[in-house]
Amino acid sequence: MTTEEKIINQTIHLIDTNGYQNLSLRKLTKELGLTTGAFYRHFKDKNELFQKAVIQLSKRFIEQIPLNVDYSSKQQLLIIAKYICQSITMHPNQMDFLFYQLSALDLYSNANQYPFLQKVKALITNLNSSTTLSDQDLFIQIWSFIQGYALLIKNKITRYDAQLVEYTLDQLLKGKD
Structure with missing residues (x-):
């Protein structure tokens, strides 16, 4: 599984648990053991992450x-x-x-x-x-x-x-x- 797929899957999991309104990139990257810089290598922003997660x-x-x-x-x-x-x-x-x-x-x-x-x-x-x-x-x-x-x-x-x-x-x- 690629890093991007891991980020998307964890995003969906966190949304299911806490709601999308409560999703923070800091918490997401921490749970995945990534830096925020690593996140931004895969997504330009939270909106792009959300669009890919929706798909x-x-x-x-x-x-x-x-x-x-x-x-x-x-x-x-x-x-x-x-x-x-x-x-x-x-x-x-x-x-x-x-x-x-x-x-x-x-x-x-x-x-x-x-x-x-x-x-x-x-x-x-x-x-x-x-x-x-x-x-x-x-x-x-x-x-x-x-x-x-x-x-x-x-x-x-x-x-x-x-x-x-x-x-x-x-x-x-x-x-x-």
């Missing part, structure tokens, strides 16, 4: 979701929604980092750099046969629902309800599968 975490996230290519796009989206809702309670700091902090938001505009979003957008494009909504508009609607619902679960306002998620997805898709 790595996004890859891990999509690899961990039990998707089967034989499933329809709708079934895969339902599995992703369930996984997000489960993960936000088990790893709230990682999920906040992956979906809500600024470095992640910067990557939203380029799904090619964000493997998880790339997969979600591809599934939504496969489902969108509507002439009234663009793929981007449908993505925004579905993604907003999934993220909002996950936040409600995280904040213990509700529990995951597979039927509600499927019904809402059907409404957003207007019955298309």
Whole structure:
């Protein structure tokens, strides 16, 4: 494992444990036995580290979701929604980092750099046969629902309800599968 990979992995670990808001480069480098100079040989700043950590975490996230290519796009989206809702309670700091902090938001505009979003957008494009909504508009609607619902679960306002998620997805898709 390269030094850069070690830094990224430790960053993800510290974020999971303490939240990205509490990550200090001093603590990170100390735990890895590196100097801050060594850190800056691999990353120009904390933002670059966060962007690379988001990409790595996004890859891990999509690899961990039990998707089967034989499933329809709708079934895969339902599995992703369930996984997000489960993960936000088990790893709230990682999920906040992956979906809500600024470095992640910067990557939203380029799904090619964000493997998880790339997969979600591809599934939504496969489902969108509507002439009234663009793929981007449908993505925004579905993604907003999934993220909002996950936040409600995280904040213990509700529990995951597979039927509600499927019904809402059907409404957003207007019955298309």
